[in-house]
Amino acid sequence: MNDRSLRNVVISLGKKADGFPREDHFMITVASEIMAVLCLAESIEDLKNRIAKMVIGYNLDGNPVTVADLEIQGAVAMLLKDALKPNMVQTLENTPAFIHGGPFANIAHGCNSILATKLALATSDYAVTEAGFGADLGAEKFMDIKCRKAGLAPDAVVIVATIRALKMHGGVDKKELKAENIEALEKGFANLRRHVENVRKFGVPAIVAINRFADDTEGEIAKLEELCAELGVKISLCECFAKGGEGAEDLAHKVVELIDEEKTNFKPLYDENDSIVDKVNTIVKEIYRGRQANFTTAAKKQVKKLEEMGLDKLPICIAKTQFSFTDDKNIVGAPTDFDIEIQDVRVSAGAGFIVVQTSNIMVMPGLPKVPAANKMDIDNDGVITGLF
Numbered sequence: 001m002n003d004r005s006l007r008n009v010v011i012s013l014g015k016k017a018d019g020f021p022r023e024d025h026f027m028i029t030v031a032s033e034i035m036a037v038l039c040l041a042e043s044i045e046d047l048k049n050r051i052a053k054m055v056i057g058y059n060l061d062g063n064p065v066t067v068a069d070l071e072i073q074g075a076v077a078m079l080l081k082d083a084l085k086p087n088m089v090q091t092l093e094n095t096p097a098f099i100h101g102g103p104f105a106n107i108a109h110g111c112n113s114i115l116a117t118k119l120a121l122a123t124s125d126y127a128v129t130e131a132g133f134g135a136d137l138g139a140e141k142f143m144d145i146k147c148r149k150a151g152l153a154p155d156a157v158v159i160v161a162t163i164r165a166l167k168m169h170g171g172v173d174k175k176e177l178k179a180e181n182i183e184a185l186e187k188g189f190a191n192l193r194r195h196v197e198n199v200r201k202f203g204v205p206a207i208v209a210i211n212r213f214a215d216d217t218e219g220e221i222a223k224l225e226e227l228c229a230e231l232g233v234k235i236s237l238c239e240c241f242a243k244g245g246e247g248a249e250d251l252a253h254k255v256v257e258l259i260d261e262e263k264t265n266f267k268p269l270y271d272e273n274d275s276i277v278d279k280v281n282t283i284v285k286e287i288y289r290g291r292q293a294n295f296t297t298a299a300k301k302q303v304k305k306l307e308e309m310g311l312d313k314l315p316i317c318i319a320k321t322q323f324s325f326t327d328d329k330n331i332v333g334a335p336t337d338f339d340i341e342i343q344d345v346r347v348s349a350g351a352g353f354i355v356v357q358t359s360n361i362m363v364m365p366g367l368p369k370v371p372a373a374n375k376m377d378i379d380n381d382g383v384i385t386g387l388f
Helices: 033-040 044-053 073-079 114-123 138-150 163-169 182-200 218-231 240-261 276-288 297-309
Strands: 009-011 022-024 055-058 064-066 088-090 096-098 157-161 206-211 234-238 292-295 316-319 339-348 353-358
Touching: 033 044, 033 138, 044 073, 096 114, 114 138, 138 182, 138 276, 138 316, 157 163, 157 182, 163 182, 163 218, 182 206, 182 218, 206 218, 206 240, 218 234, 234 240, 276 292, 276 297, 276 316, 276 339, 276 353, 292 297, 297 339
Parallel strands: 157 206, 206 234, 292 339, 316 353
Antiparallel strands: 009 022, 055 064, 088 096, 339 353
8 A cells, every 4th residue: 555654664662572663664565575576486486485585674683584584485475376377368359468467667677477478488479578667677677687587588679659758858848748849859869769779788679669649740750760760770650559459560560570680689787796886887877877876875884784695696676766867857868977876775685686776766655646545435335436
């Protein structure tokens, strides 16, 4: 539940038998290590092993306490035995799809389960999977965490963009996005160019899919096609929102052509055996195009602690705003020469990565201005309204 009062709580008040009074914190389920473990486990045995490694706290000597120390990994795995099974659903056009797992890419690793992906690969000629939010988050974590852990090598990447978003990155106010503005589109294209360049750093060919809106003009579409041609990247105009599968046929054909024409040479961005600071700075410099990561005093102590425990040789999962390459959501476009502030570093030993939290990011989001509950009701006949 997105209750902002749960972000910082004091627990164990009362008698000695009630525990040690302390400050503690909740986070939204999609940011939890349990969610990551579920998505990265490949069997019941793997699930139990990952759960067992989870660090749940530290004893009075400062040493980590794991789920295995509590001897409850079997009990936790038992609760997740059905959740571990991928869910097959169908689209409105009866296309099969797996929906399994839900870590957000701005505060977690942003990918569906390895089990679902491998099941799709085993049963289909082509499997398409989504990595959430911007490619600086979802795609980077898909490559550096999921693919590394699962031994996968993607054949191609589809970068989804909209003309509206590119105009916003070109400086247009959100209220003015419906009006044609080719100049702003051209300026905002720097953001898309950077995403394409970043994907290519992993050795994987890319194609741009433009999710068309009714207000997109022919002039804007032509300019975007021209800019993508200059960048040497294929582009497909997608109208699947209006036309269903028919509106994405061109994209499907072009993806197949891309895979046949350009062979993948996939490789992660960094060596997981590098130091935590070096791995974070590699992402900041290569993907965000910033100068460096500045670790707060508290974050430096956390890094040192992980090094002492031997838990530093793991991939990095950066929690950062999805609205900007920087850690400031208000800076749009393709900025350079900025620093990223690291305020928290913690290990997800069961998931097998290190979470690095930047400034201005919350792992327990608050409720919207008008909560959905305000529109829910039930009448005297038991008829419920407002759920959907």
